[in-house]
Amino acid sequence: MTDGSDVPSDLWRRAADLAIDYRRRLDGRPQRAEQDFAAAASAWSMPTPEQGSAPDAVIAELARLAEPGLQASAGRRFYGWVIGSSHPVGVAADWLTASWGQNAGNHVASPAAAAAEAIAEKWLLDILRLPAAASIGFVTGATVANFVGLAAARGEVLRRVGWDVERDGLFGAPPVIVLIGEEAHATVFSALQFLGFGHDRPIRVASDAQGRLLPAALERALAAHRGPSIVVTQAGHINTGAFDPHAIVVPMAKAAGAWVHVDGAFGLWARASAAQADLAEGVDQADSWATDGHKWLQTPYDCGYAIVRDSEAHRRAMVIAASYLPATASGERDPSHFVPELSRRARGFATWAMLRHLGRRGVGEMVDRHCRLARRLAERVAREAGIAVLNDVVLNQVIVRMGDDDSRTAATIARLQADGVAFAGGARWRGKAVMRVSVSGWATTEEDIDRTADAIVAAWRAVRR
Ligand SMILES: *Cc1c(COP(=O)(O)O)cnc(C)c1O
Numbered sequence: 381m382t383d384g385s386d387v388p389s390d391l392w393r394r395a396a397d398l399a400i401d402y403r404r405r406l407d408g409r410p411q412r413a414e415q416d417f418a419a420a421a422s423a424w425s426m427p428t429p430e431q432g433s434a435p436d437a438v439i440a441e442l443a444r445l446a447e448p449g450l451q452a453s454a455g456r457r458f459y460g461w462v463i464g465s466s467h468p469v470g471v472a473a474d475w476l477t478a479s480w481g482q483n484a485g486n487h488v489a490s491p492a493a494a495a496a497e498a499i500a501e502k503w504l505l506d507i508l509r510l511p512a513a514a515s516i517g518f519v520t521g522a523t524v525a526n527f528v529g530l531a532a533a534r535g536e537v538l539r540r541v542g543w544d545v546e547r548d549g550l551f552g553a554p555p556v557i558v559l560i561g562e563e564a565h566a567t568v569f570s571a572l573q574f575l576g577f578g579h580d581r582p583i584r585v586a587s588d589a590q591g592r593l594l595p596a597a598l599e600r601a602l603a604a605h606r607g608p609s610i611v612v613t614q615a616g617h618i619n620t621g622a623f624d625p626h627a628i629v630v631p632m633a634k635a636a637g638a639w640v641h642v643d644g645a646f647g648l649w650a651r652a653s654a655a656q657a658d659l660a661e662g663v664d665q666a667d668s669w670a671t672d673g674h675k676w677l678q679t680p681y682d683c684g685y686a687i688v689r690d691s692e693a694h695r696r697a698m699v700i701a702a703s704y705l706p707a708t709a710s711g712e713r714d715p716s717h718f719v720p721e722l723s724r725r726a727r728g729f730a731t732w733a734m735l736r737h738l739g740r741r742g743v744g745e746m747v748d749r750h751c752r753l754a755r756r757l758a759e760r761v762a763r764e765a766g767i768a769v770l771n772d773v774v775l776n777q778v779i780v781r782m783g784d785d786d787s788r789t790a791a792t793i794a795r796l797q798a799d800g801v802a803f804a805g806g807a808r809w810r811g812k813a814v815m816r817v818s819v820s821g822w823a824t825t826e827e828d829i830d831r832t833a834d835a836i837v838a839a840w841r842a843v844r845r
Pocket of ligand 1: 462520521522523524565567568616617618643644645646672684
């Protein structure tokens with residue numbers, strides 16, 4: 381045992397070796413977890429330890445227990461959900477973050493963490509081409525980023541009609557109308573629920589065949605309501621990758637006095653790419669945006685960004701005041717002013733490292749490459765009889781159906797996952813079972829895509845037989 385003043389260098393080297401070894405072996409192993417939850421729970425099951433164990437034994441045991449149940453999300457042919465693949469630079473920065481043991485609550489608890497967030501905020505706004513005066517809360521993910529953006533929205537639209545929701549709460553407040561595309565992500569409805577809007581009360585606006593908000597439907601919904609209002613749009617549908625037509629709907633909503641919040645968990649990164657610029661046009665005219673670092677920017681989990689144009693509204697919704705917390709009279713930035721938490725991981729370090737490593741150009745090129753690879757995959761699988769690509773592949777998402785049949789699509793997904801060459805999951809799209817392929821891992825190459833397309837076709841042929 382070390383006595384606390386020593387750096388247990390063997391322990392940390394051992395952990396690094398285990399990590400390096402895991403990443404080296406990842407490409408050669410099935411691109412999925414090898415254990416399901418039941419098997420993992422049984423392997424992990426043991427009585428509460430009465431005696432402690434030596435540090436190196438604990439770390440060795442942890443790795444041994446975890447590995448079979450680790451999902452291959454960091455793998456090159458992993459296309460499940462929309463999961464970024466924890467780039468080595470981000471992971472290395474995150475190792476340092478943990479070893480530094482910083483509390484990123486305020487600028488005194490960690491001047492470096494507060495400063496890294498301040499510069500990463502500037503860079504993010506620049507690369508995403510959002511207003512330079514906007515503020516960013518570094519949160520766990522887009523779920524909480526949606527919560528923060530909508531909290532700022534709630535506070536501001538009520539403040540405009542003379543109600544202080546931060547002080548007085550929602551009881552007795554003028555009703556706020558929330559208009560949201562019917563294809564919004566489930567987590568947005570959760571955020572609305574947390575904020576007292578309920579998940580069923582918002583008015584759902586009809587969408588087109590790709591899941592995009594219909595401007596005429598939004599126009600009708602806006603005209604039918606008076607009073608404080610919030611419109612929630614989407615940049616990047618989880619199945620189709622489609623964007624709401626922001627260039628039309630944002631000005632329409634703002635002319636009606638609404639606050640516009642954009643859920644752009646992965647899609648907002650299209651703004652970093654010149655090739656995808658058309659898709660993301662008009663997004664910057666909104667009032668708040670939610671996006672993730674741990675999806676397209678490839679930071680390790682967890683990392684999301686709550687971005688608000690009006691930083692005063694952002695701060696009013698989130699600030700925590702207490703006598704023992706430092707004042708920020710001379711322009712210092714307290715990370716906790718923009719997020720729900722006080723004590724918090726210093727997410728700015730990994731964000732800084734990924735942006736410093738990729739640069740504006742690298743981020744844009746990665747987004748472009750993933751979009752190109754998604755189109756390549758779609759073209760390849762669609763050549764096979766019985767396979768249909770159901771979406772316009774406008775971004776990095778491809779949804780595929782086999783034999784126009786739910787059960788055969790499900791069987792093909794199961795077969796693909798069992799083969800282990802590549803991993804894609806399932807979803808329902810417009811009432812039909814689909815295979816969902818999200819190209820979002822930094823290491824995925826053209827060769828990986830071709831192997832993946834072959835694996836999907838082979839799985840389908842085996843099912844059809
Ligand atoms: C992933 C995702 C979310 C939720 O983000 P988390 O990082 O999982 O909290 C919200 N909206 C969309 C469109 C997403 O893809």
